[in-house]
Amino acid sequence: MGNRSRDLVRAAGGSLPCGTITMFAFTDYIPDILLRPLVAVLCAAVLGFERETQGKAAGLRTQMLVGLGTAIFTMAAWNLQERLADAAGATRVDPTRVIAGIVGGLGFLGAGSIIQAGKSVRGLTTAATVWVVGAVGIACGLGDFLLAIVGTGFATVILAGVGYLEHPAGISGAAKENSATDAAKNDAPKKDA
Numbered sequence: 175m176g177n178r179s180r181d182l183v184r185a186a187g188g189s190l191p192c193g194t195i196t197m198f199a200f201t202d203y204i205p206d207i208l209l210r211p212l213v214a215v216l217c218a219a220v221l222g223f224e225r226e227t228q229g230k231a232a233g234l235r236t237q238m239l240v241g242l243g244t245a246i247f248t249m250a251a252w253n254l255q256e257r258l259a260d261a262a263g264a265t266r267v268d269p270t271r272v273i274a275g276i277v278g279g280l281g282f283l284g285a286g287s288i289i290q291a292g293k294s295v296r297g298l299t300t301a302a303t304v305w306v307v308g309a310v311g312i313a314c315g316l317g318d319f320l321l322a323i324v325g326t327g328f329a330t331v332i333l334a335g336v337g338y339l340e341h342p343a344g345i346s347g348a349a350k351e352n353s354a355t356d357a358a359k360n361d362a363p364k365k366d367a
Contacts, residue, residue: 206249206317214245214314217326218307224333225303232287232300240283240304241311244276248315273312280308303333 218241219234226233251272259265284301306329313322 210249210314210317211242211245213319213322214241214311217241217310217314217322220326221303221307221310221329221333224330225300230287230300231297232304237303237307240280240307241314244280244308244311245315247272247276248312252316276308276312277305280305299333299337303329 215238218237218239222232222234222237225237248269251267251269255265255267255269258267284304287300287304288295288297290296306325310322310325310329313319313325
């Protein structure tokens with residue numbers, strides 16, 4: 175039961191036995207249930223769009239789903255804590271453990287986008303973006319929209335702006351390495367077949 179619902183029961187002169195688990199008043203939470211995941215999805219879409227335009231595997235849909243999932247997990251953990259709280263608000267449930275689990279799970283998800291081929295490592299920025307989208311989703315799940323929007327803004331500047339400064343000619347580190355390798359192969363003496 176949410177704190178708002180618990181307050182309504184108390185205001186009506188009712189009381190709840192300690193440890194009672196009941197459904198929260200759904201109408202109390204409609205704005206939160208809609209707004210928190212929506213902001214998470216929109217922020218994640220901004221970052222996912224940048225990854226999509228770069229042709230990365232974890233693009234728009236992946237980032238949006240990560241943002242949505244982390245917001246929902248965070249909201250569910252917080253709601254569980256409220257529902258299991260006694261009349262004084264005390265509980266043994268720790269929703270920060272769910273957040274820690276999300277961060278660990280995002281590490282595995284991000285690791286799946288990292289590819290090592292010879293001396294080249296690709297996918298690190300995409301992995302980091304998945305991690306940031308998760309943080310944005312957690313912030314939205316907690317209702318901290320300003321933090322989520324500021325974080326999205328900084329990440330967008332880093333992905334678009336710093337990426338441009340890092341590679342002004344539009345050639346990535348891997349592309350430079352491949353072009354240097356191709357040039358060396360072309361300069362090597364040809365063997366007779």
